[in-house]
Amino acid sequence: MLLLLAWRNLFQKKVRFAASAGGVALALSLMLMLDAVFQGVEGQLTAYMDNSGADLFVSQQGVKAMHMAASWLPATLGDQIKKVEGVSAATPLLYLSTTLKSKDKSYAVYLFGIAPDAEMGKPWQVAEGKTVPASGETVLDRNLAANLKLKMGDNLKVLGREFKVAGLSEGTGGLISSMVFIARDDFTQLRNNLPVVSYFLVKVVPGADPQVVAARLQASLSGTTVQTKDEFAAQERKLVKDMGADVLNIVNLIGFGIGLAVVALTTYIAIFTRRAEYGLLKALGARNSHLYRQVLSQVLVSVAIGFGVSLALTILLSFIVPLVSTNLVLAIGWAAVIKVILVSLIIAGIAAVLPVWQLGRLDPALVFKKGGL
């Protein structure tokens, strides 16, 4: 019955309740959305690893990721790799990070050089044109092409050389960087015909354990780092996390602070304005614990509704954002949701402290003051 009273009191002042739940919703949305953006970026950054078709990635020793990394391996290493037991195929990949310029804007890109007969590492989804570029051609991300105002057959200047747009790929764009593919021979020429590649993409034979094959490769190839696809992707995600940790922490702290301030203030006001009512309940025989439960339930309902709204808002935006922004993807992960739930509970707990203290000290004799509730 006291919980019913708490519920009714909460909804009786609709504007105050809306301010409380809305404030929490906005604060939590801030946290959820930033997490979703980071999660989306992680997804974009590991898209190539996830879709390349490779089970293992061989890179120069010490190089564990692609983003903000450069790897050099002798092109002849491919033959050695293929001889290792459990290896089905090894595809050389040339790669570097560069920028492409439109009239007034620069776009960071991952430039991949792939052979025409490459088994792995090609664009995995093509909206228009070719999948693998021939010499003098390029296949690039469709959204990037749109940003550069390029269409099929137009020319694109990459590292000082013109390439004809022969294909538009999908799922290869990103907030940080998008993908551009050219022929491996063209890439080698742009690097002054040096007999090197960046990575080898390795496929294991059906039934073989990638971990076991990776260990075997690592043992037989000097000067390399061999990782499974998942390990390679995890390194990439770690890089994003490390780079964004400070921003995430600051925004989380801001969100926490705003949420706490809003809920604490509105709850305090709600309790303060009804202190005569709480005094009455105490006078009638309600224990402090009864009243504390009432406060906690009010705070929890505010925070739970705020959380629900923030989650709904973030989910809604995760659908809307890709429609209006070509490279931004909001991916909502369970870890972020659980984190925000925990933050919500902490907010509720802290926000209840002051009202609980206030009620603990409330004199029930207040009820005999004239003027009523």
Place this chain on the structure above:
Amino acid sequence: MKSPVLEIIKVSKSYGTGPTSVAAVKEVSLEIDAGQIILVMGPSGSGKTTLLLLLGALLRPTEGSIRLNGVEVGELSERRLPAIRLQQIGFIFQDFNLLSALNVLENVALVARLAGLKKEAARTKAQAILGELGLASRLYFLPEKLSGGEKQRVAIARALVNEPALVLADEPTANLDSKIGHEVMHLLKRIAKEQGRSVVIVSHDQRIKDVADRVLWLEDGEFKEIAHMATDPVCQMAVERNKAITGEWEGQTYYFCSKGCRNEFMETPGEFGNLAEVLHHH
């Protein structure tokens, strides 16, 4: 011999300490039996509210003893006081003090729930009491939709739902018109006489004397004058014993508002069938 429901012995209450200390109640003593109605009157600032808070276990006396059904209330720990208030004392306020967010039934059932009754049992009990007080058609109304008299009857129902031994009423008729105030007074009398509850009323309303068994005058924290009331067996009017006209019959003293009533009684005393009640209560 039956012990009194409420016994207060030389109770004092002071606020503050040292030279700035103010004595609100000074060595007040009083015994209240079951079914008795005590009216406490007095000027503003005389200590009436302090006395009510002391009786309601909302304030601890500085000195003296307050016993409710034999339990020394002043010595109970803070943890035990809510249970005493909940089960032994019913409160009625001048401003009704109903919870605006709850309907009539919920306002009453809430107190029963606090006392430990299950939801359905609390609602059934609240419904029964509200029905007895003529509010059966108002169960689901919010307090704002009720008249003053209805609000006070709801407050009375709330005070009674846990069947307390003691009902404390603070100016229960102050916000009511004279007709409704009269109804509330008689309702309190009914509660005392039919249910055997002790009722202490703090009020400025002289009309309440009509239903009171004793009238206490509190001034400067002390009882200055005590009027023992009696009921005229002929016209049922409340009269102060020391100012009333008296008559003896079969070894008992009866109190009358006028000579006419006494004469009528003395001619045919056996016709006044409620003598036992008059004697019992006074």
